Amino acid sequence: MRVASYNVENLFSRPAVLNMKDNDHAAEILARIAELTELLKLKSYASKKKRIEKLHKEVKEYISINIRSSNAGRYLFSAESKLLMDGRTEWDGFVDLRRERFSEEQIKFTGKVIKEVDADVQCLVEVESADTLKRFNTDILAARFSDRIVIDGNDPRGIDIALGTVKATPILSARTNIFARDKDGLIFSRDCLEVELGLKKNRRLHVLVNHFKAKDRNKAQSDSKRKRQAAEVSRILKTRYDLKKDLVIVAGDLNDEPDSKPIAPLIKTPGLHNVFDLVDHPLDDRWTYYYGADRQYNTIDYLFVSEALREHVTAAGLERRGMWNLEQLTDGKEKPFKGIDSWKLAGSDHAAIWVDLDI
Template sequence: MRLASFNVENLFDRPRAMGRDLGDRSAVLLQAHADLNAMLEHDVYTDRLKTAILERLRVLRLLGSDAATYAVLRQIRGRLLRRSKSGGTTVVAGGRGDWIGWVELTTEAISEVALRNTIRVITDVNPDVMAVVEAESRVALKRFLDAGFAELPVGSRFGHVMVIDGNDDRGIDVGIVSKPDYPIESVRSHVDDVDAYGRVFSRDSPEYTIRMPSGRRLVVIVCHLKSKGYGGQAASNATRLRQATRTAEIYRRLRAERVSWVAVVGDFNDTPASAPLEPLLQHTDLRDISQHPAFVADVRPGTYGNATASEKIDYVLLSPQLFERVRGGGVNRMGVWGGVNGDLFPHYPTITRPSQAASDHAAIFADLDTD
């Protein structure tokens, strides 16, 4: 069987603030959005907090209107703001109890060409089981797969699709899809896992149990750890460390329960030598598919963007019993636009500009003998 992981970067709609043409401004917008919604949950809006709220609204261009290019202020009941005719804006709510509302990011449709290229990547990889990172919802993912693979024989389509909404309000959840012969038997979510610092996962780290045609079970833990894209580096690293630590605990619990076939896959948003990933990569017996002799590598070690060593952030980690069953593996970066001119490595001829890329991430896969 072929097990793959692919960050599809949303299928139909992507927050405009995550646009590839925004450069560093994307991180600023996303951070302002995250900060603002956290601030709005305070019971009391002090003068200092009101100033900070207004500053984030300014970044999102919401001082003068409830709707802007990158975000929308929803004021459902009560009012957060008063806007004067002279152009001044003040926070009139005294705290969370005075109004009902939030700030959400606006979205834009993914180009049809990009969607076709995403289908092409998945078709070329041809996985039996695939972890999907940054899917908007189960409905969106199923609609995409049903339409994109309708011409294939039933046995070659993805008969099983599962996504659980996580903790990220931008619609970037993690899920799994599998061919008809690989049914999803159970799902265990970790959206509510907490540690001494609060909720652990920015999205989720679900366990999906897949039944093989042989009757054996495979448990796939799908990860999307905290990105480096926005927020202070120290805080992001600390969050990613907490998430990797908890995921390692989940893995060790499965092994203690005598589950021998376990894979931990997804977008870890950090490199193999990073301190935040040590709990997974150094303190468990998990093995990286890219380190197997049968893994077919090219001259670029990364899986994201320009695929440099500092951009190896997508993983397929296998328990020892699975690693000894590896028969092959590799990456497919044909859907990625590499470099300013897209000429760092081959890609599909249908990609003539960055917006037509299937994703900024390559798909990574492992071939396993599961008989």
């Protein structure tokens, strides 16, 4: 059987601020949106009025303000970004990110990657909702996955973790970890989704799908968050499973390199193995993401197997043909799917990864 992991960058739409080529510019806008959101929680806007209006003017094309109730009118800002209310006590609601719908071509290329990988168990990162995955499975994948699961995670942008399986590998149960906490609060930015799958001869396969905190301008804070997440997944593995006996896979986008300190607690978990190590896949050919601003080839998507699965690994690989500019990135060694001639048409900015298991 084949198990795969793929960050699909959402399936039908994406927050407009995230759907741009310049990641640094997107990060700046997100920081301003975060600041605006915090300032709008103030009981009185008097001392921060000019700053609030300036921020709104800078980010208004990327956000919408949803007012659920108000005693001061229907709008918080005028068209010119003039603040129309005096404080949070006058309204109840939230700041949301405006979404842009992907083109049909782009959605089809995302589906093409999944079809080419042809996995029995497909782990997915950045899925909008259960309904979105259901429509994608029906309309694009010809109902490939008989069982699917999506849990609303902790990310306010609506990028969740999901898993789909073919009929021969049914989902038996699932467990979310969105409420996992430590002394610093909620641990997971999205979730660590634990899914139990049924195999022949009444055996079980356990898959833990993750999407760790991304790197951002506050390096110390984001590194700390990923380290907490890595430590918690490791704790889950040690306390809920026997990696010498249980068939366990850890998958997903960990947003950091294999030799990084933040994800070391997971990487160094006894009895857990990177599938590319098991098949001697070249270290310089494991990259799954290209960060253009720094011209870096990043290995941030992973598949790990338990000691009990180690001897059953027969092959592992990557599917990068859904990425834009692939021919230039690989000096002509790899080419994208025909028709991906713009970054806006890429199936994702990540490669899909897969492992074959003889079980």
